[in-house]
Amino acid sequence: MRLPEDDLLSQVHGGLSWISGEGPHADIILSTRVRLARNLEHYPFRETIAAEQQEQVTSEVLEAYGQAGGSNGSAAPRQVLRLGDLPETDLNVLLERHLVSREMIRFKEASALLVGDGGRVALLINEEDHLRIQVLEAGLQLEEAWERARRTDEDLRRHMRFAYHERFGFLTSCPTNTGTGLRASVLIHLPGLVLTREIHKVLQGLAQIGLTFRGLYGEGSDVVGNYFQISNQTTLGKSEAELVGHLSQITRQVIEYEENARQVLARDALDEIEDKVWRAYGLLRCARSMSTDEMMNLLSAVRLGVSMKLLPDMGVQRLNRLLLWTQIAHLDKRAGRALSKRDREHERSKLIREILDEADNREPKDGR
Amino acid sequence: MCADCGENKATVHFTQIVNDATETFHLCQECAQKRGLKTSPVGSQAPLSDFLSEMGAPIFTKATNANTACPRCGCTFRQFRKTGRLGCAHCYATFEQEMSALLRKIHGSNEHVGITEDESIGPVDESEAELLEMRRELRHAVEREEYERAAELRDRITVLEDDRRAARAIAEAEGVD
Numbered sequence: 051m052r053l054p055e056d057d058l059l060s061q062v063h064g065g066l067s068w069i070s071g072e073g074p075h076a077d078i079i080l081s082t083r084v085r086l087a088r089n090l091e092h093y094p095f096r097e098t099i100a101a102e103q104q105e106q107v108t109s110e111v112l113e114a115y116g117q118a119g120g121s122n123g124s125a126a127p128r129q130v131l132r133l134g135d136l137p138e139t140d141l142n143v144l145l146e147r148h149l150v151s152r153e154m155i156r157f158k159e160a161s162a163l164l165v166g167d168g169g170r171v172a173l174l175i176n177e178e179d180h181l182r183i184q185v186l187e188a189g190l191q192l193e194e195a196w197e198r199a200r201r202t203d204e205d206l207r208r209h210m211r212f213a214y215h216e217r218f219g220f221l222t223s224c225p226t227n228t229g230t231g232l233r234a235s236v237l238i239h240l241p242g243l244v245l246t247r248e249i250h251k252v253l254q255g256l257a258q259i260g261l262t263f264r265g266l267y268g269e270g271s272d273v274v275g276n277y278f279q280i281s282n283q284t285t286l287g288k289s290e291a292e293l294v295g296h297l298s299q300i301t302r303q304v305i306e307y308e309e310n311a312r313q314v315l316a317r318d319a320l321d322e323i324e325d326k327v328w329r330a331y332g333l334l335r336c337a338r339s340m341s342t343d344e345m346m347n348l349l350s351a352v353r354l355g356v357s358m359k360l361l362p363d364m365g366v367q368r369l370n371r372l373l374l375w376t377q378i379a380h381l382d383k384r385a386g387r388a389l390s391k392r393d394r395e396h397e398r399s400k401l402i403r404e405i406l407d408e409a410d411n412r413e414p415k416d417g418r
Numbered sequence: 419m420c421a422d423c424g425e426n427k428a429t430v431h432f433t434q435i436v437n438d439a440t441e442t443f444h445l446c447q448e449c450a451q452k453r454g455l456k457t458s459p460v461g462s463q464a465p466l467s468d469f470l471s472e473m474g475a476p477i478f479t480k481a482t483n484a485n486t487a488c489p490r491c492g493c494t495f496r497q498f499r500k501t502g503r504l505g506c507a508h509c510y511a512t513f514e515q516e517m518s519a520l521l522r523k524i525h526g527s528n529e530h531v532g533i534t535e536d537e538s539i540g541p542v543d544e545s546e547a548e549l550l551e552m553r554r555e556l557r558h559a560v561e562r563e564e565y566e567r568a569a570e571l572r573d574r575i576t577v578l579e580d581d582r583r584a585a586r587a588i589a590e591a592e593g594v595d
Contacts, residue, residue, distance in 0.1 A: 219530025287527020
């Protein structure tokens with residue numbers, strides 16, 4: 051699906067399939083991600099690799115993916131971006147889309163990104179590991195994302211050899227990824243558990259069963275707007291299917307907790323919740339300046355309100371667009387320049403109003 | 419009910435998995451802490467370098483010391499402990515015993531059971547096929563708690579792995595890969 055604002059960003063398109071909001075549980079789970087860490091046999095890891103070897107790694111991966119194309123959707127458009135050639139705003143747009151990591155931007159001269167399979171598969175080249183195969187899906191689709199990653203990995207392995215140890219499995223730069231190299235995660239919105247103060251119990255529980263959580267933008271990022279990334283902590287000693295299955299099962303449980311918390315809120319504090327979500331909606335509708343943090347918190351309340359049917363149904367896709375399009379780099383990219391904080395906060399409020407207006411005036415055909 | 423004190427409600431359910439053997443404990447918060455279980459997720463977020471330095475000296479075996487360098491990339495175990503990143507794939511072989519212990523600490527296991535490098539890629543050589551089959555058997559033996567059979571299989575796997583490593587080293591030395 052092509053979105054109007056995305057024309058502005060055509061240079062860095064891809065990685066947006068999750069925005070559609072068309073996956074299961076998409077009101078609570080924004081996106082599902084599965085990534086596999088791989089290193090090429092015969093090349094040193096990032097700590098000791100030379101620049102020209104990194105170039106070779108890039109060409110070997112691109113060539114292998116090109117040869118493998120037949121079975122993983124060669125007809126779908128694909129795009130290769132050399133991060134060293136991109137302006138900073140574009141790099142940050144990719145970061146906000148979870149298509150590159152901070153680590154890759156730090157070492158951008160050597161890094162490349164390939165987006166294929168309709169934006170669902172990304173190959174992150176010369177990251178902490180030579181290659182990270184990453185699949186992003188809308189809503190809760192862990193098994194599907196894993197299957198897509200598995201196929202991509204298998205296709206690549208027909209044309210290249212990865213560093214592998216008979217006992218330890220796939221070898222990675224950091225031993226926390228060794229074995230399967232698999233990190234599966236879901237980006238989940240848990241305002242009900244935060245409001246009922248049950249969230250700490252849930253997060254503590256996760257830590258005890260081999261899962262870990264982080265904020266919206268990965269390691270070390272703050273939890274803003276009640277978005278959490280839940281992922282597997284360990285990568286060795288369990289098969290990929292077990293790791294993915296476990297996360298899937300626990301995620302379903304967390305969704306159930308969240309739904310229960312929302313029922314408790316509706317039962318015991320309906321007036322307060324109604325007031326909270328309508329106030330948030332009112333501010334987003336009317337404000338003439340909006341900081342990122344304020345927007346994230348208000349949007350969280352609105353998302354909750356829509357999901358609890360307290361606010362008009364504007365469609366998950368719009369909520370997702372509101373969240374992504376109003377991030378700093380996306381606003382700068384849209385404006386075509388690096389905005390001052392003051393201008394950006396103004397532009398952000400304007401874009402939010404536009405998207406909400408569009409929700410009010412939509413044609414019945416739109417179906418959302 | 420807590421398995422340790424038998425008084426409080428068990429709120430911490432803890433399953434310990436070492437390789438394929440599992441053991442589950444049901445404890446109250448207090449007794450869990452007494453056992454040294456970290457019930458706060460913050461503990462698990464500590465960077466690897468902290469984790470490594472916390473582990474201190476015992477990780478070194480007689481075979482290697484902190485200044486032993488990987489013959490391929492020159493990375494020493496001391497460097498690895500500082501950065502938390504290995505220099506190359508061969509470091510895993512150079513520091514095999516240390517990595518084996520470390521991986522077990524991090525993941526609760528040091529045996530990969532997922533997709534193998536040649537899985538679903540068509541024909542594999544004979545010894546490799548045999549190795550794959552034996553690993554599968556080993557997993558089943560552990561599942562069925564047939565430990566004697568498992569130990570026997572493990573020994574055979576080790577021998578076969580050593581043979582393959584030696585064969586590969588020779589092939590590499592001759593420039594054939």
